[in-house]
Amino acid sequence: MRLKVVALFAARAGAWLRKGLCMDAGPIISATAVVKTYRTREVVVDALKHVDFEVMPGEMVAVMGPSGSGKTTLLNCMSGLDSIDSGDVSIAGQLLRTMSDDALSDYRATSMGFVFQAYNLLPVLSAQENVELPLMLAGTSSKEAQARAVEKLELVGLGDRTDHLPAELSGGQQQRVAIARALANDPAIVWGDELTGNLDSTNSAEIMELLTRLNKEQHQTFVIVTHSEEVGALADRIVRMNDGVIVDDGSRGDDYSASAGSYGTTAGAED
Ligand SMILES: Nc1ncnc2c1ncn2[C@@H]1O[C@H](COP(=O)(O)OP(=O)(O)OP(=O)(O)O)[C@@H](O)[C@H]1O
Numbered sequence: 185m186r187l188k189v190v191a192l193f194a195a196r197a198g199a200w201l202r203k204g205l206c207m208d209a210g211p212i213i214s215a216t217a218v219v220k221t222y223r224t225r226e227v228v229v230d231a232l233k234h235v236d237f238e239v240m241p242g243e244m245v246a247v248m249g250p251s252g253s254g255k256t257t258l259l260n261c262m263s264g265l266d267s268i269d270s271g272d273v274s275i276a277g278q279l280l281r282t283m284s285d286d287a288l289s290d291y292r293a294t295s296m297g298f299v300f301q302a303y304n305l306l307p308v309l310s311a312q313e314n315v316e317l318p319l320m321l322a323g324t325s326s327k328e329a330q331a332r333a334v335e336k337l338e339l340v341g342l343g344d345r346t347d348h349l350p351a352e353l354s355g356g357q358q359q360r361v362a363i364a365r366a367l368a369n370d371p372a373i374v375w376g377d378e379l380t381g382n383l384d385s386t387n388s389a390e391i392m393e394l395l396t397r398l399n400k401e402q403h404q405t406f407v408i409v410t411h412s413e414e415v416g417a418l419a420d421r422i423v424r425m426n427d428g429v430i431v432d433d434g435s436r437g438d439d440y441s442a443s444a445g446s447y448g449t450t451a452g453a454e455d
């Protein structure tokens with residue numbers, strides 16, 4: 185029991201420390217003049233055309249735009265899942281292009297969480313074991329991984345479903361497990377791509393309520409791609425893309441306070 189309390193405290197202290205450090209360091213993501221071109225045998229697609237992008241710690245940013253406008257490409261390139269052709273991306277002050285593939289993989293595993301439209305849970309593992317996976321991969325001891333998985337499942341409101349297999353959970357609950365899994369390593373950023381895309385409007389609203397709570401209470405930074413104006417309206421800022429370009433970055437006001445994790449003004453869709 186004491187070990188569990190110590191493990192939980194250590195996990196929380198780590199998160200506070202990381203967020204504190206990030207706040208002092210300016211933008212958590214800073215990208216300048218990013219170009220990404222896909223070349224197939226038939227076509228060349230300029231998916232990102234000199235894109236500048238910045239996210240402050242504690243911000244919740246929605247990325248919106250028509251299909252094919254480059255939203256997923258932006259997410260993949262900003263998170264280091266995909267390489268870029270030119271420009272620079274730095275996360276928490278570190279330039280991605282200076283990191284080796286191994287260092288980048290480690291960084292992604294420990295400092296970034298991902299949530300997609302498909303829940304991607306392993307069907308033979310319980311909710312708790314699914315959340316334990318990224319912790320074990322990051323080298324966390326089995327005992328601590330168990331305690332932290334339970335903590336994260338409680339955080340997303342599934343403390344009473346830890347032993348359920350994915351098939352024994354509703355779609356909304358499975359997405360909550362995926363969110364708990366993304367939060368497992370106390371990531372500096374959680375990236376979401378159409379994470380409410382498979383859910384009905386009630387479940388979608390509940391998931392967004394959860395994300396908003398995690399953002400306000402835990403100061404968790406989120407960058408979420410969405411087609412839904414309702415989902416986008418809950419973000420601090422909406423970045424709009426069209427044809428590989430950011431046409432509106434929903435600029436923050438000067439009175440943005442990173443430590444508060446929200447805006448002092450009504451920045452958002454209407455700005
Ligand atoms: N691996 C790839 N190879 C070639 N072209 C690609 C590749 N991935 C994306 N593209 C092209 O890049 C452009 C941007 O795609 P992207 O997936 O970023 O769009 P999106 O805004 O996420 O669209 P959606 O809302 O439909 O998910 C599209 O024209 C797409 O066809």
Ligand SMILES: [Mg+2]
Nearest residue numbers: 255256257377
């Ligand atoms: Mg996409």
